[in-house]
Amino acid sequence: MISAQKTNGSFVGPRALFDQSYIPPQILYRKNEENSLFSILKDSFKDGFCLNILYQGIQGIGKKVIVNKVIRDLSLLNPELLNLRKAYVDCRDKNLEEIIISLLSEIGIHQNMNFNFRSIINSSISDLWSIFKLTCKKADYQLLFVFNNIEHLQPEYFKKFLQYGKETNISLVSTGNHILKTSTLDILSEFDIKKKLNYFSYKELHEIIKQRIWLTFKHEVDKDLIEFITDLIFEHHVPVPGKGIEILRDLYPFLSKQVELSHLEIFELLQNQFESLQITDEFSMLSYISESELLTVIFLDNLSNYFLKKSNYYVTIDELKELYHVSCESIDFEKNEEEFKHLITTMRNIGIINASKKSLINDFRYFNENILNYSFYFMVINPQNLKHVVDAIFNKH
Numbered sequence: 001m002i003s004a005q006k007t008n009g010s011f012v013g014p015r016a017l018f019d020q021s022y023i024p025p026q027i028l029y030r031k032n033e034e035n036s037l038f039s040i041l042k043d044s045f046k047d048g049f050c051l052n053i054l055y056q057g058i059q060g061i062g063k064k065v066i067v068n069k070v071i072r073d074l075s076l077l078n079p080e081l082l083n084l085r086k087a088y089v090d091c092r093d094k095n096l097e098e099i100i101i102s103l104l105s106e107i108g109i110h111q112n113m114n115f116n117f118r119s120i121i122n123s124s125i126s127d128l129w130s131i132f133k134l135t136c137k138k139a140d141y142q143l144l145f146v147f148n149n150i151e152h153l154q155p156e157y158f159k160k161f162l163q164y165g166k167e168t169n170i171s172l173v174s175t176g177n178h179i180l181k182t183s184t185l186d187i188l189s190e191f192d193i194k195k196k197l198n199y200f201s202y203k204e205l206h207e208i209i210k211q212r213i214w215l216t217f218k219h220e221v222d223k224d225l226i227e228f229i230t231d232l233i234f235e236h237h238v239p240v241p242g243k244g245i246e247i248l249r250d251l252y253p254f255l256s257k258q259v260e261l262s263h264l265e266i267f268e269l270l271q272n273q274f275e276s277l278q279i280t281d282e283f284s285m286l287s288y289i290s291e292s293e294l295l296t297v298i299f300l301d302n303l304s305n306y307f308l309k310k311s312n313y314y315v316t317i318d319e320l321k322e323l324y325h326v327s328c329e330s331i332d333f334e335k336n337e338e339e340f341k342h343l344i345t346t347m348r349n350i351g352i353i354n355a356s357k358k359s360l361i362n363d364f365r366y367f368n369e370n371i372l373n374y375s376f377y378f379m380v381i382n383p384q385n386l387k388h389v390v391d392a393i394f395n396k397h
Contacts, residue, residue: 014256016215017249023069028211029204030066033195037070040193041171045074045081045142050171052162052190054150057197060242063175064148066197071144071173081142085110088146091153099153100128107135107143129160136168145172155187162190199239202357206230209244216248221255227358228266228313231378234357236274247273262311267382285381286389288350299327299343300352301390307383314356314376320344344371352386353377 016022027034037053044051055063074081087106089099101121120131136143145165150158165172174191188194200208209230213221229247237243250269254261261269289297302323306315315323324340327333347353348371355374379386 010215011218012215014216014252016212017245017252021068023065023072024211024215026211027062027065027069028208029200030062030197033197034066034070036195037066037173038073041070041074041144041173042078042081044171045084048169050165050169051192052165052171053173053193053195054188054191055173055175055195055197056177057175058238058240059177060240060245061197061199062241063197067146067173067175071146083141084144085139085141086144086146088148090148091151091158092149093152096125096154096157097128099157100125100132103145104132104135107139110139110141133164136164136170143170145170147172147174150174150176159187159190162187200241202230202234202239205233205239205241205244206358208241209248212241212245212248216252217255219258224313225266227356228378231354231356231358232270232274235354235380243273263307263313263379264382264384266313267379267384271382285350285352285386286392289389290393294331295327295333296343296346297390297393298330299324300347300386301394302327303347303353304383304387304390307379308387314378315353317372317375317377320377341371344377351380354380 010025012022016024033055037055040051040053055067057063071084071086075084085107087103087110089102089106091099094102104120120128123131145161147153147158147161162172164170206227210226213226229244233239233243233247247270248255250273251261251266253259254269289300303315303320306312306319306323321340324343325335328335344353348355354377355371356376356378359373359375
């Protein structure tokens with residue numbers, strides 16, 4: 001799985017995985033979004049006008065890292081903006097009082113103000129709001145508000161911050177889940193600029209995960225493992241880098257010590273990452289397979305044994321064909337290519353195996369009925385669970 005030392009000038013270490021505010025040296029496949037936000041904010045600060053900007057996208061798609069990198073680069077690359085300070089708040093699991101106090105704390109740090117939070121923590125909303133406005137007014141630097149996860153804040157409260165920013169010429173950059181609450185949709189018209197981040201392709205997501213591995217570990221990590229993680233994300237989640245980083249955090253204790261993990265052990269570690277891997281409907285699968293032809297049951301037995309005995313993450317189409325031939329020979333069944341295609345397509349449709357998106361197929365939105373076009377397949381379910389189901393069927397007879 002893991003090979004020798006590599007030469008890596010960009011090595012960061014575990015911070016590249018575990019630091020929630022870490023910004024990679026390059027944000028892959030988001031250059032247009034990064035350049036656009038940089039240019040818009042730079043012009044707004046230079047010309048003295050404020051903006052309300054919203055970045056939308058599902059959690060883990062990379063909204064926060066784009067915003068943080070742009071704001072950092074604005075200060076580093078533009079001397080006239082050295083007086084810019086960011087006041088950041090995450091709206092998740094916070095009420096309005098906690099959000100105002102979080103902002104006061106950040107503004108106070110930049111302004112060297114020592115708030116007596118014991119005296120204001122029980123203040124009314126109106127008093128907290130007055131303190132907040134007074135603090136912003138006294139700030140001797142240019143403020144930028146950054147609100148993350150705005151779907152967790154009541155729209156009427158968030159509108160107050162948007163309106164206050166307009167009144168005081170303070171720009172506000174926000175991030176929100178792509179699927180916003182119905183009530184939150186009412187405030188979309190308040191934003192000057194709205195940008196939705198699209199999902200990544202297999203190749204793009206694979207490169208992003210590989211980049212984060214490259215930044216975290218000094219040694220090489222098996223390329224098949226990286227591809228397998230990417231395939232599982234596409235199969236069980238949505239294609240976003242955040243899920244890949246979560247998985248790598250779970251694997252870090254093993255990868256950092258260069259511990260060899262089998263395909264089965266990887267599945268067991270990933271069960272906490274994907275709900276569909278945690279709860280396998282073995283009863284439904286048992287019912288389906290038990291009603292299948294004997295050839296199908298024998299093929300599944302051979303398939304589960306293949307993954308349990310080998311350390312491979314993938315099985316090639318040629319190896320699948322060989323497993324089919326062995327299964328046919330064991331019961332004197334005549335080999336038939338169309339029957340083989342139908343068998344693999346059925347296994348894919350019921351969620352036992354799937355074609356890897358690393359195969360050279362142009363469009364993976366629709367599964368091509370000719371399974372011979374796909375070079376690699378992987379197990380969608382834990383092969384140990386499949387083995388249990390097959391053994392239960394054999395024990396019945």
